[in-house]
Amino acid sequence: MSDSRQTPAVLSAVIEGIGYWSRGLPSWDAARAYALGGAELADAPSRPSPLLLAANERRRAPETVAVALDVALAACQAAGRDPAALPSVFASSHGDMAITDYMCATLASEPRTISPTRFHNSVHNAAAGYWTIGAGAMRPATALSALDASFAQGLIEALAQLAAGDDAVLLVGYDGAATGPLAQVAASRGLLGAALVLARPDRRGAAAGPLLRARFGEGEAGIGDGKLSARETGNASAAMLPLFDALATRHDRLALPAGAGRILQVELAHD
Amino acid sequence: MPPLAIRAYTATTALGRGLDAQARALRERRSGLRRNDFAPLAPGEAPLDCWIGRVEGVEEAPLPAHLAAWECRNNRLAWLSLQPDGLPEAIAAAVARHGAERVAVIVGTSTSSIGATEEAYARLEGEDRQFPADLSRPLLHTPHSLGAFVAAATGLSGPCVTVATACSSSAKVFAQAARLIHAGLADAALVGGVDTLCGSVLFGFNSLQLVSSAPCLPFDAHRVGLSLGEAGGFAVLERCDADEAPGSLQLRGYGESSDAHHMSSPHPEGLGARLAMIDALARAGIGAERVGYLNLHGTATPANDQIEAFAVASLFPPTLHASSTKGWTGHTLGAAGIVESAIALLALQHGHLPGILNSRVPDPANGPQIRFDNADATIDYAMNNSFGFGGNNCSLVFARA
Numbered sequence: 001m002s003d004s005r006q007t008p009a010v011l012s013a014v015i016e017g018i019g020y021w022s023r024g025l026p027s028w029d030a031a032r033a034y035a036l037g038g039a040e041l042a043d044a045p046s047r048p049s050p051l052l053l054a055a056n057e058r059r060r061a062p063e064t065v066a067v068a069l070d071v072a073l074a075a076c077q078a079a080g081r082d083p084a085a086l087p088s089v090f091a092s093s094h095g096d097m098a099i100t101d102y103m104c105a106t107l108a109s110e111p112r113t114i115s116p117t118r119f120h121n122s123v124h125n126a127a128a129g130y131w132t133i134g135a136g137a138m139r140p141a142t143a144l145s146a147l148d149a150s151f152a153q154g155l156i157e158a159l160a161q162l163a164a165g166d167d168a169v170l171l172v173g174y175d176g177a178a179t180g181p182l183a184q185v186a187a188s189r190g191l192l193g194a195a196l197v198l199a200r201p202d203r204r205g206a207a208a209g210p211l212l213r214a215r216f217g218e219g220e221a222g223i224g225d226g227k228l229s230a231r232e233t234g235n236a237s238a239a240m241l242p243l244f245d246a247l248a249t250r251h252d253r254l255a256l257p258a259g260a261g262r263i264l265q266v267e268l269a270h271d
Numbered sequence: 272m273p274p275l276a277i278r279a280y281t282a283t284t285a286l287g288r289g290l291d292a293q294a295r296a297l298r299e300r301r302s303g304l305r306r307n308d309f310a311p312l313a314p315g316e317a318p319l320d321c322w323i324g325r326v327e328g329v330e331e332a333p334l335p336a337h338l339a340a341w342e343c344r345n346n347r348l349a350w351l352s353l354q355p356d357g358l359p360e361a362i363a364a365a366v367a368r369h370g371a372e373r374v375a376v377i378v379g380t381s382t383s384s385i386g387a388t389e390e391a392y393a394r395l396e397g398e399d400r401q402f403p404a405d406l407s408r409p410l411l412h413t414p415h416s417l418g419a420f421v422a423a424a425t426g427l428s429g430p431c432v433t434v435a436t437a438c439s440s441s442a443k444v445f446a447q448a449a450r451l452i453h454a455g456l457a458d459a460a461l462v463g464g465v466d467t468l469c470g471s472v473l474f475g476f477n478s479l480q481l482v483s484s485a486p487c488l489p490f491d492a493h494r495v496g497l498s499l500g501e502a503g504g505f506a507v508l509e510r511c512d513a514d515e516a517p518g519s520l521q522l523r524g525y526g527e528s529s530d531a532h533h534m535s536s537p538h539p540e541g542l543g544a545r546l547a548m549i550d551a552l553a554r555a556g557i558g559a560e561r562v563g564y565l566n567l568h569g570t571a572t573p574a575n576d577q578i579e580a581f582a583v584a585s586l587f588p589p590t591l592h593a594s595s596t597k598g599w600t601g602h603t604l605g606a607a608g609i610v611e612s613a614i615a616l617l618a619l620q621h622g623h624l625p626g627i628l629n630s631r632v633p634d635p636a637n638g639p640q641i642r643f644d645n646a647d648a649t650i651d652y653a654m655n656n657s658f659g660f661g662g663n664n665c666s667l668v669f670a671r672a
Binding site for chain 1: 272311312316356372381383388389391392393395400401402406407408409411412413414415418421422428430432433434435436437443446447449450451453454455456469470471474475476477478479480527529530531532533534535536542543546659660661662663
């Protein structure tokens, strides 16, 4: 047998659009201003209100679904891309822990009273499902989990989709707060979502944006020292924030945890 | 797409451990379903009145000592499922050839080890409701419990991720692995999926009134719902060599789509299902008439089977042999993709095409493709459909080199 070992691949994409939401920083503009030394918004809403959902669903949707859909739509709008035309990758460490807490507490007491809506909202691809329904997107959607490597693994899958031929792909990272006894073993605080529309450099759309290049490396990513990373410490998706700090402050090198002592080395060429 | 070699594959279900157990029960038309004996955690609650596909002996199969920190029903089933059919040898060969860091771990699950979280909630201690010490293990209480465990159990250190798109999860792992290898981020991948019976799925599907009190009847006019099961399965995928042995098994195509319709009901015209199948056939570069066997999603819910029969009839000639094997295994949820891919691969390898178990009266909506009886035929291509909540669809095409 021949040795097919290859040099590690470098993948690239143009970042056409960015979405961001956390309490006090309810948009990418607000997050970028904060990362550059500004203040958070005093009168920001405590919950995202994703316009893609019908009004009654907007109120009822789990927080993690609401934040994921909010940032996904914002990224598509910034990119000038039709949400229905994009395949999507949703990355979350824990999914919606308020629902996990509800399911486990109800099963321990009155299992026959489980709410059918909360059950179908308990799937890890709930945000992906609501996104495709709201956007009318029949393109592929996936939902991934890899602890603090969730966003890096999602980015790898998104870049691999571009390498496989897609023009552009939507990537969303999000996590919410741990609720009830679950918080003892699955720590996560706050509500955080961020999204990117990534396009093949040779087929970029109308929107200009930085060029991202990524490759695997060995080592530890460390804790991000940017202002967004520092602000959201404690959210299970905070590991994605070094990328968003770098996008805001026009830094050009960063590392994301990629699991098992490996990192994803990311380079940004800002325009 | 460039074909991917399947160096080994395996499945463990209510039919037993490994491929021989699956093949034998399929040929003998012997179901693995039993009356539900999976005790609820809530005090005083009777088990739901239904049938389940429970894997025998999980309770008596603790993890090896060096993996004891991962102990839970789902990881036990993962470990059991990793052993048969030469899988450890195929993993070792991939590591020897490429290095452990060039072999990815991409596994699918619906509920991962949430059974352990459910158990902790049933045994909370004290006024402040503390997790019991034996379950205070953060790695269990997150969807990535499965992927992280499989990496720890195999020593593989390539990209490791858990795909959780409900019942399409462990079909989508094949697509993701194909892209990862194509992009040069890995040279081989261990793909698969594991899901275990737990309160969340039994009482959850029951709340949606989708669980049958009798063994499920896929594509039967009198079907009323599904039977739940548990299972694990894996496959080792690798970039093809220039000189693949004739007859060796390959992944030739994948297709994915979204219904964009409803969280728990399929698109009424099966549009998403059609898109996934069309995409998979296109990526394989074949016409629908080349497919010899199609393992259907076929959950035996009234809605799924109706739209799937419709979608199949609109795409395939009457000569296709299509069947649901959920009467044997139950609906194994996030493991259905790998289990039913293994069944499609067995059909491709041995020419025994399973029919549908228990069903008697064909639904008037069934096309001629839906077959209740087993058949023997040499086929060139086999396909598998897996559809999940959120309208998440995946189809796979397999062939021999």
